[in-house]
Amino acid sequence: MDLSWMAWTWHTAAFFGVIFLLLVGMGVWEYARPGGAPRIGVLGFETTRGDRLFVSLLGSAFICLAWLGLVGSSLWWALALALVYAVLVFRWV
Amino acid sequence: MDKTWNNKGWFFVLPVLALVLFSAAIPLMTVVNYSVQDTFGNNVFFWAGSEWFEELLHSQRFHDALWRQFLFSAIILAIEVPLGIGVALAMPRKGWGVPVCLVTMALPLLIPWNVVGTIWQIFGRVDIGLLGHTLFGLGLDYNYVRDPLDAWITIIVMDVWHWTSLVVLLCYAGLVSIPEAYYQAARIDGASRWAVFRYIQLPKMHRVLLIAILLRFMDSFMIYTEPFVVTGGGPGNSTTFLSIDLVKMAIGQFDLGKAAAMSLVYFLIILLLSWIFYTVMTNAGAERGRATGGEGGR
Secondary structure, eight states: OOOGGGOOOHHHHHHHHHHHHHHHHHHHHHHHSTTOOOEEOTTSSEEOHHHHHHHHHHHHHHHHHHHHHHTOSOOHHHHHHHHHHHHHHHHHO | OOOOOOGGGGGGGHHHHHHHIIIIIHHHHHHHHHHTEEEOSTTOEEEOTTHHHHHHHTOHHHHHHHHHHHHHHHHHHHHHHHHHHHHHHHSOSSSTHHHHHHHHHHHHHHSOHHHHHHHHHHHTOTTTOHHHHHHHHTTOOOOTTTOHHHHHHHHHHHHHHHHHHHHHHHHHHHHHTSOHHHHHHHHHHTOOHHHHIIIIIHHHHHHHHHHHHHHHHHHHHTOOHHHHHHTTTOSTTTTOOHHHHHHIIIIISOOHHHHHHHHHHHHHHHHHHHHHHHHHHHHHHHHHHHHTTSSSOO
């Protein structure tokens, strides 16, 4: 199958690969500990671990955009910041 | 007692999954791929990294289009929601007037968007349009082709004409679901008209109203056809909203990399705002459910 029209690069393939692995990981986590671990965190409303992953990914995207807009083109520090943010979300949201 | 789990039902989800994959996920992946590359056609791509995103985030043109888009959505919501509630409250609850009102309200929703744009494009013209000609005859210097404020007013009035009905119908559905006993209790208590609205009708309309706000916000934030047909984004760039700017960039300039980057930023903004709306809606429902002892909830 010719997928050249999709213009794949290894960077974008790795990006989607990580998202896919995250989803698989969440599936395994849910299988091992069913129920989604709902709780009311610092935002004041109930979130499951799926909600926390979504908030982490969406927030990470905006962290990277803010970094590009305000700081510069190297996204490694933005990625590190996004990881810290994701840990904080999974811990306290 | 343990539940019996039968996971065979998940196979029924597979067609939907395949459909979403082909109609949404794969195109989105392609947009992501385009956003980090440059192309001059013929499936030949050059790596650009985050260049398009940086250029976009520092672009005054993008900032202006984004600001116009937010302003448009805010004005639309500020007009359509109170107006929709008002019209729904004024509509009859029984008798022959109900079907007449419902059909009349539904009519603008049935008209295709480009037809609505064409109707208002002609309607507002000073030379042959009824509205434009009348306003000109009254001595008003109205010309949506030349004046940015007139163009904005025309587009806003057109959207209000086209979409307020949706808010009306949703609010009306919420209103007719209120049992008569609530009104009887209010009458016995001597409640004022305002008190009936504030403590009976508005809480009962709450959920449909939030859905209406979400739908109208999303629709107005993604509006393209109507303003494009009426003004083409002009005069100048005064009515060039994000979607119009995006099409100009992707098709007009064939700047596919930058257009893909813009699409993604546009998508992320919509995703964030949808999530905020959804969270507010579901949690408001859950809180109300807890307050009324079980009704509502996620």
